[in-house]
Amino acid sequence: MLQPIIEIDGVSKSFGALEVLKDLSFNVAPGEKLALIGPSGSGKTTILRILMTLETINGGTIKVDGEQLWHREHEGGLIPADERHLHKMRAKIGMVFQLFNLFPHKTVLENVTLAPILTKGAGREDAKRSAMTLLEMVGMAEKADAKPAQLSGGQKQRVAIARALALQPKIMLFDEVTSALDPELVEEVLNVMRRLAEETDMTMLLVTHEMSFAHDFADRVLFFDGGRIVEEGPPDDIFTQPKEERTQAFLKKIIAAGQRI
Amino acid sequence: MDWDWVFAAEIIPTLLDGVVITIQATLLGSAVAMVVGMFFAILRRSRNVFVSKPVGFFIDFVRGTPLLVQLYFLFYILPDIGILLSPLVAGVIGLGLHYGTYTSEVYRAGIDNVPSGQWEAAKAANLTMPQTWCHVILPQAIPPMIPVLANYIVSMFKETPLLAAITVLELMNQARSLANFHYRYLEPMTLVGVFFLIISVFSVVLLRWLENRFKRVG
Numbered sequence: 172m173l174q175p176i177i178e179i180d181g182v183s184k185s186f187g188a189l190e191v192l193k194d195l196s197f198n199v200a201p202g203e204k205l206a207l208i209g210p211s212g213s214g215k216t217t218i219l220r221i222l223m224t225l226e227t228i229n230g231g232t233i234k235v236d237g238e239q240l241w242h243r244e245h246e247g248g249l250i251p252a253d254e255r256h257l258h259k260m261r262a263k264i265g266m267v268f269q270l271f272n273l274f275p276h277k278t279v280l281e282n283v284t285l286a287p288i289l290t291k292g293a294g295r296e297d298a299k300r301s302a303m304t305l306l307e308m309v310g311m312a313e314k315a316d317a318k319p320a321q322l323s324g325g326q327k328q329r330v331a332i333a334r335a336l337a338l339q340p341k342i343m344l345f346d347e348v349t350s351a352l353d354p355e356l357v358e359e360v361l362n363v364m365r366r367l368a369e370e371t372d373m374t375m376l377l378v379t380h381e382m383s384f385a386h387d388f389a390d391r392v393l394f395f396d397g398g399r400i401v402e403e404g405p406p407d408d409i410f411t412q413p414k415e416e417r418t419q420a421f422l423k424k425i426i427a428a429g430q431r432i
Numbered sequence: 433m434d435w436d437w438v439f440a441a442e443i444i445p446t447l448l449d450g451v452v453i454t455i456q457a458t459l460l461g462s463a464v465a466m467v468v469g470m471f472f473a474i475l476r477r478s479r480n481v482f483v484s485k486p487v488g489f490f491i492d493f494v495r496g497t498p499l500l501v502q503l504y505f506l507f508y509i510l511p512d513i514g515i516l517l518s519p520l521v522a523g524v525i526g527l528g529l530h531y532g533t534y535t536s537e538v539y540r541a542g543i544d545n546v547p548s549g550q551w552e553a554a555k556a557a558n559l560t561m562p563q564t565w566c567h568v569i570l571p572q573a574i575p576p577m578i579p580v581l582a583n584y585i586v587s588m589f590k591e592t593p594l595l596a597a598i599t600v601l602e603l604m605n606q607a608r609s610l611a612n613f614h615y616r617y618l619e620p621m622t623l624v625g626v627f628f629l630i631i632s633v634f635s636v637v638l639l640r641w642l643e644n645r646f647k648r649v650g
Contacts, residue, residue, distance in 0.1 A: 225552050254561075261558040272553035276571045285567060286557035338558060 176201040176374050182231035184217055191217050193398040202372040206385035209395030215378045219344040223266045224257050236263050265335035266344040269351050271327040273319040280315040283334045305333040309363045325356030329363055342374045349381055382425055382432035386410050394418045440619040443610050450606030451627055457523050458589040464528020469535030491533045499530045500594050507598035523595040531588050538580050542573035579643040586635045
Protein backbone atom coordinates (compact mmCIF):
# COMPACT_ATOMS: atom_id res chain seq x y z
CA MET A 172 0.00 0.00 0.00
CA LEU A 173 1.09 3.53 -0.70
CA GLN A 174 2.30 5.70 2.15
CA PRO A 175 -0.97 6.90 3.75
CA ILE A 176 -1.70 10.60 3.32
CA ILE A 177 -3.39 10.71 6.73
CA GLU A 178 -2.21 8.62 9.67
CA ILE A 179 -4.27 8.98 12.81
CA ASP A 180 -2.66 7.18 15.71
CA GLY A 181 -4.20 6.81 19.16
CA VAL A 182 -5.95 10.17 19.04
CA SER A 183 -8.17 11.19 21.93
CA LYS A 184 -10.20 14.32 22.37
CA SER A 185 -12.40 15.59 25.17
CA PHE A 186 -14.58 18.63 25.58
CA GLY A 187 -14.46 19.10 29.33
CA ALA A 188 -15.60 15.85 30.87
CA LEU A 189 -17.06 14.61 27.60
CA GLU A 190 -14.73 12.25 25.78
CA VAL A 191 -15.59 12.49 22.08
CA LEU A 192 -12.73 10.49 20.58
CA LYS A 193 -11.20 7.51 22.32
CA ASP A 194 -7.81 6.22 21.25
CA LEU A 195 -8.76 6.51 17.61
CA SER A 196 -6.52 5.15 14.88
CA PHE A 197 -6.98 4.87 11.15
CA ASN A 198 -5.16 5.66 7.93
CA VAL A 199 -6.31 7.20 4.69
CA ALA A 200 -4.64 6.38 1.40
CA PRO A 201 -3.84 9.12 -1.11
CA GLY A 202 -6.81 9.69 -3.39
CA GLU A 203 -9.10 7.66 -1.20
CA LYS A 204 -12.73 8.75 -0.82
CA LEU A 205 -13.66 8.03 2.75
CA ALA A 206 -17.14 8.37 4.22
CA LEU A 207 -17.57 8.79 7.97
CA ILE A 208 -21.03 7.84 9.14
CA GLY A 209 -22.66 7.33 12.49
CA PRO A 210 -25.12 8.85 14.93
CA SER A 211 -24.86 12.49 15.97
CA GLY A 212 -22.26 13.03 18.63
CA SER A 213 -20.24 10.01 17.58
CA GLY A 214 -17.16 12.15 16.97
CA LYS A 215 -17.03 12.10 13.17
CA THR A 216 -17.24 15.86 12.68
CA THR A 217 -14.64 16.33 15.42
CA ILE A 218 -12.17 14.32 13.35
CA LEU A 219 -12.57 16.68 10.40
CA ARG A 220 -12.27 19.70 12.68
CA ILE A 221 -9.08 18.32 14.20
CA LEU A 222 -7.61 17.71 10.74
CA MET A 223 -8.45 21.33 9.80
CA THR A 224 -6.78 22.39 13.09
CA LEU A 225 -10.02 23.93 14.34
CA GLU A 226 -9.82 21.69 17.42
CA THR A 227 -6.74 20.55 19.28
CA ILE A 228 -6.13 16.95 20.34
CA ASN A 229 -5.58 15.69 23.87
CA GLY A 230 -3.49 12.66 23.00
CA GLY A 231 -2.02 10.66 20.13
CA THR A 232 -0.48 11.86 16.89
CA ILE A 233 -1.66 12.70 13.39
CA LYS A 234 0.50 12.67 10.31
CA VAL A 235 -0.64 14.42 7.17
CA ASP A 236 1.30 13.90 3.96
CA GLY A 237 4.15 12.35 5.94
CA GLU A 238 4.45 15.20 8.45
CA GLN A 239 3.21 15.55 11.98
CA LEU A 240 0.14 17.81 12.08
CA TRP A 241 -0.16 18.81 15.73
CA HIS A 242 3.48 18.25 16.65
CA ARG A 243 6.91 19.10 15.52
CA GLU A 244 9.90 16.81 15.71
CA HIS A 245 12.46 18.24 18.06
CA GLU A 246 15.63 16.50 19.25
CA GLY A 247 14.19 13.07 18.57
CA GLY A 248 10.96 13.77 20.45
CA LEU A 249 7.71 15.49 19.64
CA ILE A 250 6.75 18.94 20.85
CA PRO A 251 3.49 20.79 20.20
CA ALA A 252 3.45 22.51 16.84
CA ASP A 253 3.65 26.29 16.71
CA GLU A 254 1.37 28.50 14.63
CA ARG A 255 3.90 28.61 11.82
CA HIS A 256 3.91 24.85 11.43
CA LEU A 257 0.11 24.73 11.57
CA HIS A 258 -0.05 27.40 8.89
CA LYS A 259 2.17 25.30 6.64
CA MET A 260 0.10 22.16 7.26
CA ARG A 261 -3.24 23.89 6.66
CA ALA A 262 -2.18 24.60 3.10
CA LYS A 263 -2.55 20.87 2.39
CA ILE A 264 -6.14 20.72 3.60
CA GLY A 265 -9.39 22.35 2.54
CA MET A 266 -12.73 22.20 4.27
CA VAL A 267 -16.36 22.75 3.33
CA PHE A 268 -18.71 23.48 6.20
CA GLN A 269 -22.28 22.53 6.96
CA LEU A 270 -23.28 26.21 7.18
CA PHE A 271 -21.16 27.32 4.18
CA ASN A 272 -19.41 30.11 6.12
CA LEU A 273 -18.95 32.23 3.02
CA PHE A 274 -17.59 35.71 3.64
CA PRO A 275 -20.83 37.73 3.38
CA HIS A 276 -19.11 41.06 2.67
CA LYS A 277 -17.33 39.73 -0.39
CA THR A 278 -18.65 38.75 -3.79
CA VAL A 279 -18.67 35.16 -4.94
CA LEU A 280 -15.53 35.78 -6.95
CA GLU A 281 -13.76 37.51 -4.07
CA ASN A 282 -14.66 34.63 -1.77
CA VAL A 283 -12.72 32.35 -4.07
CA THR A 284 -9.78 34.64 -4.81
CA LEU A 285 -9.16 35.97 -1.28
CA ALA A 286 -7.09 33.10 0.08
CA PRO A 287 -4.95 32.51 -3.04
CA ILE A 288 -4.10 36.22 -3.18
CA LEU A 289 -3.33 36.48 0.52
CA THR A 290 -1.69 33.17 1.26
CA LYS A 291 -0.09 32.16 -2.01
CA GLY A 292 0.82 35.58 -3.29
CA ALA A 293 -1.17 34.92 -6.46
CA GLY A 294 -1.57 37.89 -8.79
CA ARG A 295 -5.06 39.38 -8.88
CA GLU A 296 -5.60 38.49 -12.54
CA ASP A 297 -4.25 34.95 -12.19
CA ALA A 298 -6.34 34.38 -9.10
CA LYS A 299 -9.41 35.65 -10.94
CA ARG A 300 -8.80 33.39 -13.90
CA SER A 301 -8.33 30.30 -11.74
CA ALA A 302 -11.34 31.26 -9.65
CA MET A 303 -13.53 31.59 -12.74
CA THR A 304 -12.44 28.12 -13.87
CA LEU A 305 -13.46 26.73 -10.50
CA LEU A 306 -16.74 28.64 -10.48
CA GLU A 307 -17.36 27.27 -13.97
CA MET A 308 -16.82 23.78 -12.65
CA VAL A 309 -19.33 24.22 -9.82
CA GLY A 310 -21.75 25.98 -12.19
CA MET A 311 -21.53 29.34 -10.43
CA ALA A 312 -19.58 31.43 -12.94
CA GLU A 313 -22.67 33.48 -13.79
CA LYS A 314 -23.00 34.58 -10.18
CA ALA A 315 -19.39 35.68 -9.84
CA ASP A 316 -20.38 39.23 -8.91
CA ALA A 317 -23.25 38.34 -6.61
CA LYS A 318 -23.06 38.56 -2.84
CA PRO A 319 -23.65 35.39 -0.81
CA ALA A 320 -26.92 36.80 0.57
CA GLN A 321 -28.35 36.67 -2.96
CA LEU A 322 -27.70 32.94 -3.35
CA SER A 323 -29.66 29.83 -2.43
CA GLY A 324 -28.15 27.38 0.04
CA GLY A 325 -27.11 25.01 -2.70
CA GLN A 326 -25.45 27.81 -4.63
CA LYS A 327 -23.64 28.98 -1.50
CA GLN A 328 -22.34 25.52 -0.87
CA ARG A 329 -21.08 25.21 -4.44
CA VAL A 330 -19.21 28.49 -4.02
CA ALA A 331 -17.81 27.22 -0.73
CA ILE A 332 -16.50 24.16 -2.55
CA ALA A 333 -14.85 26.35 -5.18
CA ARG A 334 -13.34 28.48 -2.41
CA ALA A 335 -11.82 25.45 -0.71
CA LEU A 336 -10.49 24.13 -4.03
CA ALA A 337 -8.83 27.43 -4.86
CA LEU A 338 -5.95 26.65 -2.54
CA GLN A 339 -5.37 23.33 -4.34
CA PRO A 340 -5.40 21.21 -1.21
CA LYS A 341 -4.35 17.59 -1.28
CA ILE A 342 -7.13 16.69 1.11
CA MET A 343 -10.70 17.95 1.11
CA LEU A 344 -12.93 17.66 4.15
CA PHE A 345 -16.70 17.81 3.69
CA ASP A 346 -18.59 18.30 6.94
CA GLU A 347 -22.27 17.46 6.46
CA VAL A 348 -22.29 19.76 3.49
CA THR A 349 -25.89 19.01 2.52
CA SER A 350 -27.46 18.89 5.99
CA ALA A 351 -28.50 22.53 5.99
CA LEU A 352 -29.97 22.45 2.49
CA ASP A 353 -33.56 22.17 1.40
CA PRO A 354 -34.07 18.70 -0.08
CA GLU A 355 -34.41 19.96 -3.65
CA LEU A 356 -31.00 21.65 -3.43
CA VAL A 357 -29.07 18.65 -2.16
CA GLU A 358 -28.56 17.05 -5.54
CA GLU A 359 -26.78 20.03 -7.15
CA VAL A 360 -24.15 19.96 -4.44
CA LEU A 361 -23.73 16.20 -4.57
CA ASN A 362 -23.30 16.41 -8.34
CA VAL A 363 -20.40 18.79 -7.90
CA MET A 364 -18.81 16.40 -5.46
CA ARG A 365 -19.29 13.45 -7.79
CA ARG A 366 -17.57 15.37 -10.55
CA LEU A 367 -14.78 16.30 -8.21
CA ALA A 368 -14.28 12.69 -7.26
CA GLU A 369 -14.20 11.62 -10.90
CA GLU A 370 -11.98 14.36 -12.24
CA THR A 371 -9.39 14.74 -9.50
CA ASP A 372 -7.29 12.41 -7.42
CA MET A 373 -7.80 14.46 -4.31
CA THR A 374 -8.23 12.65 -1.01
CA MET A 375 -11.71 13.30 0.31
CA LEU A 376 -13.16 12.77 3.75
CA LEU A 377 -16.87 13.08 3.98
CA VAL A 378 -19.07 13.24 7.05
CA THR A 379 -22.61 12.71 5.88
CA HIS A 380 -26.10 11.57 6.63
CA GLU A 381 -26.78 10.94 2.93
CA MET A 382 -26.29 7.21 2.97
CA SER A 383 -27.00 6.53 -0.68
CA PHE A 384 -24.49 9.18 -1.65
CA ALA A 385 -21.90 7.72 0.72
CA HIS A 386 -22.64 4.34 -0.84
CA ASP A 387 -21.90 5.52 -4.40
CA PHE A 388 -19.19 7.97 -3.59
CA ALA A 389 -16.93 6.34 -1.04
CA ASP A 390 -14.19 3.77 -1.49
CA ARG A 391 -14.44 2.94 2.18
CA VAL A 392 -16.90 3.68 4.96
CA LEU A 393 -16.13 4.09 8.65
CA PHE A 394 -19.03 3.66 11.02
CA PHE A 395 -18.53 5.61 14.25
CA ASP A 396 -20.26 5.35 17.55
CA GLY A 397 -19.25 6.76 20.89
CA GLY A 398 -15.93 8.15 19.65
CA ARG A 399 -14.72 4.83 18.22
CA ILE A 400 -14.78 3.11 14.88
CA VAL A 401 -17.28 0.31 15.28
CA GLU A 402 -17.00 -1.09 11.78
CA GLU A 403 -15.26 -0.27 8.53
CA GLY A 404 -15.19 -1.63 5.05
CA PRO A 405 -16.23 -1.09 1.43
CA PRO A 406 -19.65 0.57 1.14
CA ASP A 407 -21.26 -2.56 -0.27
CA ASP A 408 -20.32 -4.50 2.86
CA ILE A 409 -21.24 -1.81 5.35
CA PHE A 410 -24.54 -0.91 3.77
CA THR A 411 -25.78 -4.30 2.66
CA GLN A 412 -24.29 -6.72 5.17
CA PRO A 413 -23.10 -4.88 8.27
CA LYS A 414 -21.57 -7.23 10.81
CA GLU A 415 -21.84 -5.18 13.96
CA GLU A 416 -25.10 -4.89 15.82
CA ARG A 417 -24.72 -1.16 16.31
CA THR A 418 -24.17 -0.61 12.60
CA GLN A 419 -27.26 -2.67 11.81
CA ALA A 420 -29.32 -0.71 14.34
CA PHE A 421 -28.11 2.62 12.95
CA LEU A 422 -28.86 1.71 9.35
CA LYS A 423 -32.24 0.36 10.34
CA LYS A 424 -33.09 3.70 11.88
CA ILE A 425 -31.92 5.51 8.77
CA ILE A 426 -34.10 3.32 6.55
CA ALA A 427 -37.04 3.78 8.91
CA ALA A 428 -36.57 7.53 8.54
CA GLY A 429 -37.21 7.08 4.82
CA GLN A 430 -33.73 7.18 3.38
CA ARG A 431 -32.57 4.92 0.61
CA ILE A 432 -29.10 3.43 1.20
CA MET B 433 -29.99 91.94 31.55
CA ASP B 434 -30.26 93.22 28.00
CA TRP B 435 -29.05 91.38 24.98
CA ASP B 436 -26.41 93.49 23.22
CA TRP B 437 -26.46 92.71 19.50
CA VAL B 438 -23.42 94.81 18.75
CA PHE B 439 -21.36 93.05 21.40
CA ALA B 440 -22.61 89.70 20.13
CA ALA B 441 -21.59 90.51 16.57
CA GLU B 442 -18.23 91.69 17.79
CA ILE B 443 -17.35 88.48 19.58
CA ILE B 444 -18.61 86.05 16.94
CA PRO B 445 -15.34 85.93 14.96
CA THR B 446 -13.38 85.01 18.09
CA LEU B 447 -15.95 82.43 19.04
CA LEU B 448 -15.75 80.96 15.54
CA ASP B 449 -12.01 80.48 16.07
CA GLY B 450 -13.03 78.48 19.11
CA VAL B 451 -15.53 76.47 17.06
CA VAL B 452 -12.77 75.50 14.67
CA ILE B 453 -10.59 74.25 17.56
CA THR B 454 -13.55 72.43 19.10
CA ILE B 455 -14.26 70.63 15.84
CA GLN B 456 -10.58 69.87 15.36
CA ALA B 457 -10.31 68.40 18.85
CA THR B 458 -13.45 66.34 18.29
CA LEU B 459 -12.38 64.97 14.94
CA LEU B 460 -8.83 64.18 16.01
CA GLY B 461 -10.02 62.82 19.34
CA SER B 462 -12.54 60.59 17.53
CA ALA B 463 -9.88 59.32 15.18
CA VAL B 464 -7.71 58.38 18.16
CA ALA B 465 -10.69 56.83 19.96
CA MET B 466 -11.64 54.73 16.92
CA VAL B 467 -8.15 53.34 16.43
CA VAL B 468 -7.32 52.95 20.12
CA GLY B 469 -10.70 51.32 20.81
CA MET B 470 -10.11 48.80 18.06
CA PHE B 471 -6.68 47.86 19.38
CA PHE B 472 -7.97 47.69 22.96
CA ALA B 473 -10.70 45.31 21.82
CA ILE B 474 -8.32 43.13 19.83
CA LEU B 475 -5.63 43.05 22.52
CA ARG B 476 -8.16 42.28 25.21
CA ARG B 477 -9.15 39.15 23.28
CA SER B 478 -5.55 38.00 23.14
CA ARG B 479 -4.98 34.51 24.51
CA ASN B 480 -1.78 35.83 26.07
CA VAL B 481 -2.80 36.92 29.58
CA PHE B 482 0.23 39.20 29.80
CA VAL B 483 -1.43 41.21 27.06
CA SER B 484 -5.14 40.86 27.80
CA LYS B 485 -4.95 41.47 31.58
CA PRO B 486 -2.94 44.72 31.54
CA VAL B 487 -5.09 46.07 28.73
CA GLY B 488 -8.22 45.17 30.66
CA PHE B 489 -6.83 46.83 33.77
CA PHE B 490 -5.89 49.96 31.85
CA ILE B 491 -9.39 50.18 30.36
CA ASP B 492 -11.02 49.87 33.79
CA PHE B 493 -8.61 52.42 35.20
CA VAL B 494 -9.31 55.00 32.51
CA ARG B 495 -13.06 54.47 32.76
CA GLY B 496 -12.98 54.65 36.51
CA THR B 497 -11.39 58.08 36.63
CA PRO B 498 -12.78 61.41 35.40
CA LEU B 499 -11.68 62.80 32.07
CA LEU B 500 -10.82 66.10 33.70
CA VAL B 501 -8.31 64.43 36.03
CA GLN B 502 -6.78 62.58 33.09
CA LEU B 503 -6.39 65.85 31.17
CA TYR B 504 -4.62 67.41 34.14
CA PHE B 505 -2.26 64.45 34.28
CA LEU B 506 -1.47 64.65 30.59
CA PHE B 507 -0.92 68.36 30.54
CA TYR B 508 0.39 69.37 33.97
CA ILE B 509 2.06 66.23 35.33
CA LEU B 510 3.63 64.52 32.32
CA PRO B 511 6.00 67.49 31.87
CA ASP B 512 7.49 66.55 35.26
CA ILE B 513 8.83 63.39 33.67
CA GLY B 514 9.92 65.23 30.56
CA ILE B 515 6.88 64.67 28.34
CA LEU B 516 5.74 68.05 27.16
CA LEU B 517 2.54 68.15 25.15
CA SER B 518 0.88 71.13 23.56
CA PRO B 519 -2.61 71.80 24.99
CA LEU B 520 -4.40 70.53 21.88
CA VAL B 521 -2.27 67.39 21.61
CA ALA B 522 -2.79 66.60 25.30
CA GLY B 523 -6.50 67.23 24.83
CA VAL B 524 -6.77 65.00 21.78
CA ILE B 525 -4.86 62.19 23.51
CA GLY B 526 -7.02 62.60 26.60
CA LEU B 527 -10.30 62.54 24.70
CA GLY B 528 -9.07 59.75 22.42
CA LEU B 529 -7.90 57.46 25.22
CA HIS B 530 -10.90 58.12 27.39
CA TYR B 531 -13.39 57.48 24.64
CA GLY B 532 -11.23 54.67 23.27
CA THR B 533 -12.04 52.67 26.38
CA TYR B 534 -15.73 53.08 25.59
CA THR B 535 -15.48 52.44 21.87
CA SER B 536 -13.46 49.29 22.67
CA GLU B 537 -16.64 47.95 24.22
CA VAL B 538 -18.50 48.74 20.98
CA TYR B 539 -15.83 46.97 18.97
CA ARG B 540 -15.99 44.02 21.36
CA ALA B 541 -19.72 43.66 20.78
CA GLY B 542 -19.28 44.09 17.03
CA ILE B 543 -16.53 41.47 16.93
CA ASP B 544 -18.51 39.04 19.10
CA ASN B 545 -21.39 39.38 16.64
CA VAL B 546 -19.32 37.91 13.82
CA PRO B 547 -20.29 34.21 13.75
CA SER B 548 -17.62 31.74 14.84
CA GLY B 549 -17.96 30.09 11.42
CA GLN B 550 -16.22 33.11 9.91
CA TRP B 551 -13.16 32.54 12.08
CA GLU B 552 -13.20 28.89 11.12
CA ALA B 553 -13.58 29.64 7.42
CA ALA B 554 -10.65 32.05 7.65
CA LYS B 555 -8.56 29.37 9.31
CA ALA B 556 -9.58 26.80 6.71
CA ALA B 557 -8.58 29.34 4.06
CA ASN B 558 -5.21 29.40 5.82
CA LEU B 559 -5.29 33.12 6.51
CA THR B 560 -2.94 34.42 9.19
CA MET B 561 -4.36 36.14 12.26
CA PRO B 562 -3.72 39.69 10.93
CA GLN B 563 -5.25 38.72 7.57
CA THR B 564 -8.25 37.26 9.35
CA TRP B 565 -8.78 40.48 11.28
CA CYS B 566 -8.29 42.80 8.30
CA HIS B 567 -10.10 40.89 5.58
CA VAL B 568 -12.74 38.83 7.37
CA ILE B 569 -13.62 39.95 10.89
CA LEU B 570 -13.33 43.75 11.01
CA PRO B 571 -15.04 44.41 7.64
CA GLN B 572 -18.06 42.53 9.02
CA ALA B 573 -17.85 43.85 12.57
CA ILE B 574 -17.47 47.55 11.86
CA PRO B 575 -20.42 48.58 9.61
CA PRO B 576 -23.15 47.64 12.12
CA MET B 577 -21.39 49.58 14.86
CA ILE B 578 -20.84 52.81 12.94
CA PRO B 579 -24.01 54.49 14.28
CA VAL B 580 -22.99 53.62 17.86
CA LEU B 581 -19.49 54.94 17.30
CA ALA B 582 -20.91 58.11 15.82
CA ASN B 583 -22.98 58.54 18.98
CA TYR B 584 -19.79 58.54 21.02
CA ILE B 585 -18.35 61.20 18.73
CA VAL B 586 -21.34 63.43 19.48
CA SER B 587 -20.86 62.82 23.21
CA MET B 588 -17.19 63.61 22.94
CA PHE B 589 -18.01 66.79 21.07
CA LYS B 590 -20.12 67.93 23.98
CA GLU B 591 -17.31 67.22 26.42
CA THR B 592 -14.72 69.33 24.63
CA PRO B 593 -15.33 72.32 26.97
CA LEU B 594 -13.32 70.30 29.51
CA LEU B 595 -10.28 71.09 27.38
CA ALA B 596 -10.56 74.68 28.56
CA ALA B 597 -9.07 73.40 31.82
CA ILE B 598 -5.79 72.68 30.06
CA THR B 599 -5.78 76.01 28.20
CA VAL B 600 -7.00 74.75 24.82
CA LEU B 601 -8.59 77.76 23.15
CA GLU B 602 -11.70 75.91 22.14
CA LEU B 603 -15.15 77.48 22.00
CA MET B 604 -15.84 77.46 25.73
CA ASN B 605 -12.45 78.86 26.64
CA GLN B 606 -12.76 81.65 24.09
CA ALA B 607 -16.19 82.51 25.43
CA ARG B 608 -14.95 82.50 29.00
CA SER B 609 -12.05 84.82 28.29
CA LEU B 610 -14.33 87.17 26.35
CA ALA B 611 -16.78 87.16 29.21
CA ASN B 612 -14.09 87.78 31.80
CA PHE B 613 -12.62 90.55 29.75
CA HIS B 614 -15.89 92.38 29.07
CA TYR B 615 -17.69 91.40 32.27
CA ARG B 616 -20.54 90.14 30.17
CA TYR B 617 -21.56 86.51 30.27
CA LEU B 618 -24.95 86.56 28.59
CA GLU B 619 -23.90 86.90 24.95
CA PRO B 620 -20.76 84.70 24.97
CA MET B 621 -22.39 81.82 26.87
CA THR B 622 -25.65 82.01 24.90
CA LEU B 623 -23.68 81.90 21.68
CA VAL B 624 -21.66 78.92 22.94
CA GLY B 625 -24.93 77.13 23.52
CA VAL B 626 -26.22 78.11 20.09
CA PHE B 627 -23.06 76.92 18.34
CA PHE B 628 -23.09 73.61 20.19
CA LEU B 629 -26.75 73.17 19.41
CA ILE B 630 -26.32 73.89 15.71
CA ILE B 631 -23.46 71.43 15.38
CA SER B 632 -25.25 68.80 17.50
CA VAL B 633 -28.41 69.04 15.42
CA PHE B 634 -26.36 68.73 12.28
CA SER B 635 -24.56 65.70 13.77
CA VAL B 636 -27.82 64.03 14.69
CA VAL B 637 -29.03 64.37 11.11
CA LEU B 638 -25.76 62.80 9.97
CA LEU B 639 -26.21 60.09 12.56
CA ARG B 640 -29.68 59.19 11.29
CA TRP B 641 -28.26 58.97 7.82
CA LEU B 642 -25.46 56.69 9.02
CA GLU B 643 -27.96 54.51 10.84
CA ASN B 644 -29.94 54.06 7.65
CA ARG B 645 -26.89 53.61 5.51
CA PHE B 646 -25.41 50.87 7.70
CA LYS B 647 -28.60 49.23 8.78
CA ARG B 648 -27.90 45.57 9.32
CA VAL B 649 -28.40 43.86 6.01
CA GLY B 650 -29.47 40.21 5.80
